[in-house]
Amino acid sequence: MSYLVEMKGIEKRFPGVHALKNVRFDLRPGEVHALMGENGAGKSTLMKIMSGIYARDGGEMFVDGNPVTPDGPRAAQDLGIGIIHQELSLMNDLTAAQNVLIGREPRKRLGRLDEPELNRQTAEIFASLNLDMDPRTLVSTQTIARQQLIEIAKALSYNPRVLIMDEPTAALNDAEITELFKVIEKLRSEGVGIVYISHRMDEIKRIANRVTILRDGAYIETVEAADTPLSKIIQLMVGREVTQKAPTIPDTSQSPVALEVRNLSRGKEVRGVSFDVRKGEILGFAGLMGAGRTEVARIIFGADPRDEGEILVAGQPIDIRTPHAAVEAGIGYLSEDRKHFGLAVDMTVRANVAMAHMEEFTNRAGVLNEAAMKETAIGYISQLGIRTPSDMQAVRLLSGGNQQKVVIAKWLLRDCDVLIFDEPTRGIDIGAKSEIYALLEDLAAQGRAIIVISSELPEVMRLSHRIAVMCEGRLTGILPGGEDTTQEQIMELATQRDSALRVAEDVL
Amino acid sequence: QDEIYIPLISKGFQHQFWQAVKAGADQAAAEFGVRITFEGPDNETMVDRQIDMLAAALANNPAAIGFAALDSQAAIPLLRQAADAGIPIVAFDSGVDSDIPVATATTDNVAAAALAADKMAEFLGGQGSVAVVAHDQTSRTGIDRRDGFLNRMDSEYPDIKVVSVQYGAGDQLQSTEVAKAILTANPGLNGMFGTNEGSAIGIVNAVREMASEGVTIIGYDSGKAQTDAIREGLMAGAITQNPVGIGYETVKAAIAAMNGEALSTIIDTGFYYYDQSNIDNAEIQAVLYD
Amino acid sequence: MTTTTVDAPKSTLSRIIAAGTHQRVLAFASLIVLLIGFSIASPNFMQTSNMLAILQATSVNGVLAIAVTLVIITGGIDLSVGTMMTFCAVITGVVLTYAGMPLAFGVVAAVITGAACGACSGTFVAKMAIPPFIATLGMMLILKGLSLVISGTRPIYFNDTPGFSEISRGSLIGDFIPSLPIPNGVLILFIVAAVTAYILNRTVLGRYCFALGSNEESVRLSGVNTDRWKIAIYALAGSIVGIAGLLIASRLNSAQPALGLGYELEAIAAVVIGGTSLSGGRGSILGSLIGALIMAVLTNGLRVLSVAQEWQTVVTGAIIILAVYADMMRRNKKS
Amino acid sequence: MTTTTVDAPKSTLSRIIAAGTHQRVLAFASLIVLLIGFSIASPNFMQTSNMLAILQATSVNGVLAIAVTLVIITGGIDLSVGTMMTFCAVITGVVLTYAGMPLAFGVVAAVITGAACGACSGTFVAKMAIPPFIATLGMMLILKGLSLVISGTRPIYFNDTPGFSEISRGSLIGDFIPSLPIPNGVLILFIVAAVTAYILNRTVLGRYCFALGSNEESVRLSGVNTDRWKIAIYALAGSIVGIAGLLIASRLNSAQPALGLGYELEAIAAVVIGGTSLSGGRGSILGSLIGALIMAVLTNGLRVLSVAQEWQTVVTGAIIILAVYADMMRRNKKS
Numbered sequence A: 001m002s003y004l005v006e007m008k009g010i011e012k013r014f015p016g017v018h019a020l021k022n023v024r025f026d027l028r029p030g031e032v033h034a035l036m037g038e039n040g041a042g043k044s045t046l047m048k049i050m051s052g053i054y055a056r057d058g059g060e061m062f063v064d065g066n067p068v069t070p071d072g073p074r075a076a077q078d079l080g081i082g083i084i085h086q087e088l089s090l091m092n093d094l095t096a097a098q099n100v101l102i103g104r105e106p107r108k109r110l111g112r113l114d115e116p117e118l119n120r121q122t123a124e125i126f127a128s129l130n131l132d133m134d135p136r137t138l139v140s141t142q143t144i145a146r147q148q149l150i151e152i153a154k155a156l157s158y159n160p161r162v163l164i165m166d167e168p169t170a171a172l173n174d175a176e177i178t179e180l181f182k183v184i185e186k187l188r189s190e191g192v193g194i195v196y197i198s199h200r201m202d203e204i205k206r207i208a209n210r211v212t213i214l215r216d217g218a219y220i221e222t223v224e225a226a227d228t229p230l231s232k233i234i235q236l237m238v239g240r241e242v243t244q245k246a247p248t249i250p251d252t253s254q255s256p257v258a259l260e261v262r263n264l265s266r267g268k269e270v271r272g273v274s275f276d277v278r279k280g281e282i283l284g285f286a287g288l289m290g291a292g293r294t295e296v297a298r299i300i301f302g303a304d305p306r307d308e309g310e311i312l313v314a315g316q317p318i319d320i321r322t323p324h325a326a327v328e329a330g331i332g333y334l335s336e337d338r339k340h341f342g343l344a345v346d347m348t349v350r351a352n353v354a355m356a357h358m359e360e361f362t363n364r365a366g367v368l369n370e371a372a373m374k375e376t377a378i379g380y381i382s383q384l385g386i387r388t389p390s391d392m393q394a395v396r397l398l399s400g401g402n403q404q405k406v407v408i409a410k411w412l413l414r415d416c417d418v419l420i421f422d423e424p425t426r427g428i429d430i431g432a433k434s435e436i437y438a439l440l441e442d443l444a445a446q447g448r449a450i451i452v453i454s455s456e457l458p459e460v461m462r463l464s465h466r467i468a469v470m471c472e473g474r475l476t477g478i479l480p481g482g483e484d485t486t487q488e489q490i491m492e493l494a495t496q497r498d499s500a501l502r503v504a505e506d507v508l
Numbered sequence B: 001q002d003e004i005y006i007p008l009i010s011k012g013f014q015h016q017f018w019q020a021v022k023a024g025a026d027q028a029a030a031e032f033g034v035r036i037t038f039e040g041p042d043n044e045t046m047v048d049r050q051i052d053m054l055a056a057a058l059a060n061n062p063a064a065i066g067f068a069a070l071d072s073q074a075a076i077p078l079l080r081q082a083a084d085a086g087i088p089i090v091a092f093d094s095g096v097d098s099d100i101p102v103a104t105a106t107t108d109n110v111a112a113a114a115l116a117a118d119k120m121a122e123f124l125g126g127q128g129s130v131a132v133v134a135h136d137q138t139s140r141t142g143i144d145r146r147d148g149f150l151n152r153m154d155s156e157y158p159d160i161k162v163v164s165v166q167y168g169a170g171d172q173l174q175s176t177e178v179a180k181a182i183l184t185a186n187p188g189l190n191g192m193f194g195t196n197e198g199s200a201i202g203i204v205n206a207v208r209e210m211a212s213e214g215v216t217i218i219g220y221d222s223g224k225a226q227t228d229a230i231r232e233g234l235m236a237g238a239i240t241q242n243p244v245g246i247g248y249e250t251v252k253a254a255i256a257a258m259n260g261e262a263l264s265t266i267i268d269t270g271f272y273y274y275d276q277s278n279i280d281n282a283e284i285q286a287v288l289y290d
Numbered sequence C, D: 001m002t003t004t005t006v007d008a009p010k011s012t013l014s015r016i017i018a019a020g021t022h023q024r025v026l027a028f029a030s031l032i033v034l035l036i037g038f039s040i041a042s043p044n045f046m047q048t049s050n051m052l053a054i055l056q057a058t059s060v061n062g063v064l065a066i067a068v069t070l071v072i073i074t075g076g077i078d079l080s081v082g083t084m085m086t087f088c089a090v091i092t093g094v095v096l097t098y099a100g101m102p103l104a105f106g107v108v109a110a111v112i113t114g115a116a117c118g119a120c121s122g123t124f125v126a127k128m129a130i131p132p133f134i135a136t137l138g139m140m141l142i143l144k145g146l147s148l149v150i151s152g153t154r155p156i157y158f159n160d161t162p163g164f165s166e167i168s169r170g171s172l173i174g175d176f177i178p179s180l181p182i183p184n185g186v187l188i189l190f191i192v193a194a195v196t197a198y199i200l201n202r203t204v205l206g207r208y209c210f211a212l213g214s215n216e217e218s219v220r221l222s223g224v225n226t227d228r229w230k231i232a233i234y235a236l237a238g239s240i241v242g243i244a245g246l247l248i249a250s251r252l253n254s255a256q257p258a259l260g261l262g263y264e265l266e267a268i269a270a271v272v273i274g275g276t277s278l279s280g281g282r283g284s285i286l287g288s289l290i291g292a293l294i295m296a297v298l299t300n301g302l303r304v305l306s307v308a309q310e311w312q313t314v315v316t317g318a319i320i321i322l323a324v325y326a327d328m329m330r331r332n333k334k335s
């Protein structure tokens, strides 16, 4: 069978990083080819070369057997190669439709825009995605998940023959993923070749035909998805075996309450949310996209104002109006949107790690102790396995997953009593994921109260001692963690759209 | 509202010169029992701002208007509108090319600068090289003083060479830097003329900072720094106008015009040369300000 | 929330205005407050002649603000509008007075000169990747110098071109409705505003203004020739500046080569008071128009009240801050 | 890539300079080219006295540029530095001449006034969420007006304060090394630069400057009291402006209340020529210093060459663009 795209001997170097070493990759029409590897393995870099964003330092690339060197995104588009980037790159001030068809707006004479036609075409694309969105909504008002869907629509609007999806599902929930897979199925049946990058192992089995594995910028192997067990793929990725430990749920019912929230409300997003979390406990938050979990966290953290409600830390009511006050009270929050809210991406790893706890490195005259900062940063780099040439690398230049680890390091350093992790493993590879799980459990064991917001049900179930479920701004129930709770129970609460608040009897 | 209101639209208001004009106008206002306002744009390039000021002044039903035109033609339509409404206009500081103003209270800047040239030539014994630090390249006063000086040098003193004319916007600091650059470029320079207070002080600063010797400085206008420099002997002398007189005469003429009295079209308020020898004379003291 | 929201067009003009209005009502409130305040404070303020004077005073700054709005929406800034306006006026003077060509040539010369200067700035910004602040600061100085060079540091008068001063001072409307002697300059301001608003909200050029200001990299990655569009936007802004040059030349019946410095800040202030964000991506022409009006009402009102000039400055500064603060507050409350 | 890059401190001073140098070498090349060019063009240019004149001319603008650098690194802008400098000078005049207090009080008054004004702008920006452009534009006007009000639109002379003019004009260095009569003003400029560079690269305040400019929201969500730090940064910038006020007052031996407008653009230009990004997050004091020197060399050189004033303006504009372009090119090549 002839290849749609073939890449051979691809080399790419960045200052201090040999990102791709003699990598090969090929794609057939009508297949989903998964590209797997740990954070920083070089997946995004390889795909950026394929889509003309980076120039390769060495190697060859063929499309339909003809050698090509796309020198820009436009050239790649002309070759039929489209890409959905890992990091969102939308124009926030424009509407969904204006984003999707940017550069190809339907026009009337004299450069006038045909706005109704623009919206109609976009609506069609949305419909084909089963996406319920008004083409005229402003991108900036949408959550990351829905922005991700707009990106996908945009890539599809080019009718590409090759579609690269770099972690398209990182921000999506199960229902949306199902929709997306339907679209992928359809594209596949039309002969489109799809490169699929994801850290969600279960997806590989569901969707991929073949899997290519990269490790440390080197090509490892290409295997058939159907006849390779996941454990084998994981082993190829990390170069060792990863064991999934079954969760053990400690009894924390006697521990003091670390954080209590009473009747938290803000507009329609958060309505009368009350819960508590004890020292040593991991409270998971499940729910569908837009259920209001992030909003609850932001309110507790003082990032958004609240209309009503009380926050008690260690039994003391505390008036939190700013994140500063929250941190002073011992609450930390890892945002779900690291690029905008978690990191100063132009600054170094070292500076970002120290950001939330600058006092520790400052003497009374306000002078910084760089040596201590360096030591700390290097400590976390090795503890979390952050792949970076040095602690002085700008965070912008790290791979997505490694950026996420920097955020985690920042909050580990701050050492809060209550830590809220919003999608902590978004874009993190399977090896690092289990390390982070271990880390969270460790933190809990040390007596911290942990709140984990996650859209991955297996993750919530794997980690949580108790599971709070939200739907449309209300807390619809709190379930016990462990084997006894099933996905179905959680989904029931997560879709419980009536107003009756039902608390599953248990715990407390 | 039966008080008599006379707005004066000037070319500026922040500089000492204009403040002295205002003082004269205030004095006349108190004397004759009228209300005046005094307003001018930030710098002398803002022709259209001045016209907006004139328009706002007209809205307040003035009895007469005093006007120092930045551009003598630009304001004519508004002036005509005022004249049609029976509001007499008195020009001050520089004229308006039109017969609308009933009188003009002004200094003959060309003649004053020529006097500065004469004095400079006298100091230099009719030969040497001089430079000019002017305050503006396009405003009437800037042009008149520069050209008054240059033309007199050109016609009367062929052995005096004008080596450089540069502009410092009347800003003391900028004029200082300009003057220093001129001194650097022309090591044997014999004299410098500054066309207004800021320019003159700039020259004094430059000579002081570079410890230059043998440079004769002639200034223009007054102000404490300048009178001090003359007393110290750093500055040879300066031309002063009679700004207080200009302000006073403008208001006085406006009232006269309002009352239908006949006026001479030009009210020459005069200018004076002062130096160490006459700075304390009563006549000179009356026209100095600081 | 932002003015980019566009619905299916029905009555075009009303739509264009509506596109802006939604948000602009906010700055509008400040304007009304000022107008009412000054009317109460001085009986002389609310006269037809004074209202016309305010509009007349707005015309030049308003047109400049409109030009700057385009550039600011792309995320840039234009410091050269003041001296560019003068440069266009001087070129018109050369064409009409020195070369003695007919009026229409002068008008075309001003607009083309502006467009060329704008394209120049645009090229610096787009092709040479010079930050807009520096590119237009450089242009500001270059054009200031060239105006003086070309004019020989003397004003160029238009006495030989009959009708030139009518461009701004005459009143077409007044010819038909004598009770409404709105000067042509004001009429031109409104026409320029309407046309630019149309371009901004209804054409590809306008769309790319917002897109570039929102996320330039993403526009580029979408395969759009961003350089070309950016140059086009700066050139359009420049040609609008050319119109401002005509207006001021006509108003002063002369091209004043030294004028222009300082006008850029005033224009930018009007734009920001009007709610356009300096970080790009958001803004409206109607807002800038209202911003320019606020500035003009403020200056005029304080003058009519005979406030001492130094205090006028203080009050203007304070009110600019307050107006934007009020705007912020109301916007926050809405969202 | 960015100047935030800091290594473990060894020899502190050399380190501080090194922190900037890495990138700043770029702008430095333009400076050298200019110096060589002017030396060739005029034999009078490369004299000790003229070099001192250039340094002296840099002092005020250099200090202002340093102040503005801090604010620009946070992603803001400060248009008020020119009139704030004047305001500080006027307050010093009031303290020394009107109230007759001893010299030290005047110095302290200038710095405190500057800090207070800066804190004011900072509060507008941080607490009231007014865009820095507008907040400082407002402050620019307010301070301009207040300077005139307080001084009674008259210069305040310092004749009664012996030693005041020594602040800028005297030469401490010259007292020890007579062959090197570097004026105190220049010495002060370098001290201010060194101290500010230290603060910027070695203290929390400096770190937050860069962090705020990089991603303010993420800093806020790290639990940092961003409002307080922002106000502190503006206040620090203000106190540096106060020093500029002292320098100019001492140099002119008077507080000139009408001066100051226009200095802000020159300072900002120096900062940008020095490689500091107007979008925040990147920049260095050394760069701004070099930027200010480039501007001073340029003006002085053209004047020494007796280039006609209008052409001086044109050339300055062109060279500003070219300097930044060259900087861009070299930086692109490096990365």
Ligand SMILES: Nc1ncnc2c1ncn2[C@@H]1O[C@H](COP(=O)(O)OP(=O)(O)OP(=O)(O)O)[C@@H](O)[C@H]1O
Binding pocket: A014, A015, A017, A019, A037, A038, A039, A040, A041, A042, A043, A044, A045, A046, A086, A387, A388, A397, A398, A399, A400, A401, A402, A427, A429
């Ligand atoms: N522009 C750049 N400059 C320097 N280094 C870079 C740049 N882009 C990527 N890198 C480095 O190249 C390596 C590969 O990065 P890449 O983004 O391809 O990883 P990835 O496999 O996509 O990881 P993830 O799963 O975390 O997204 C990383 O070590 C990263 O730090």
Ligand SMILES: Nc1ncnc2c1ncn2[C@@H]1O[C@H](COP(=O)(O)OP(=O)(O)OP(=O)(O)O)[C@@H](O)[C@H]1O
Binding pocket: A140, A141, A142, A143, A144, A145, A269, A287, A288, A289, A290, A291, A292, A293, A294, A295, A296, A336, A455
């Ligand atoms: N910037 C915004 N502007 C307007 N509405 C928003 C914005 N951000 C979130 N919302 C809305 O607020 C509600 C709560 O969203 P939130 O992000 O808290 O949900 P979530 O449970 O964390 O979901 P997700 O999985 O998407 O993070 C949703 O209806 C969402 O659409």
Ligand SMILES: [Mg+2]
Binding pocket: A043, A044, A045, A086, A166, A399, A400, A401
């Ligand atoms: Mg990646």
Ligand SMILES: [Mg+2]
Binding pocket: A293, A294, A295, A336, A422, A453
């Ligand atoms: Mg969320």
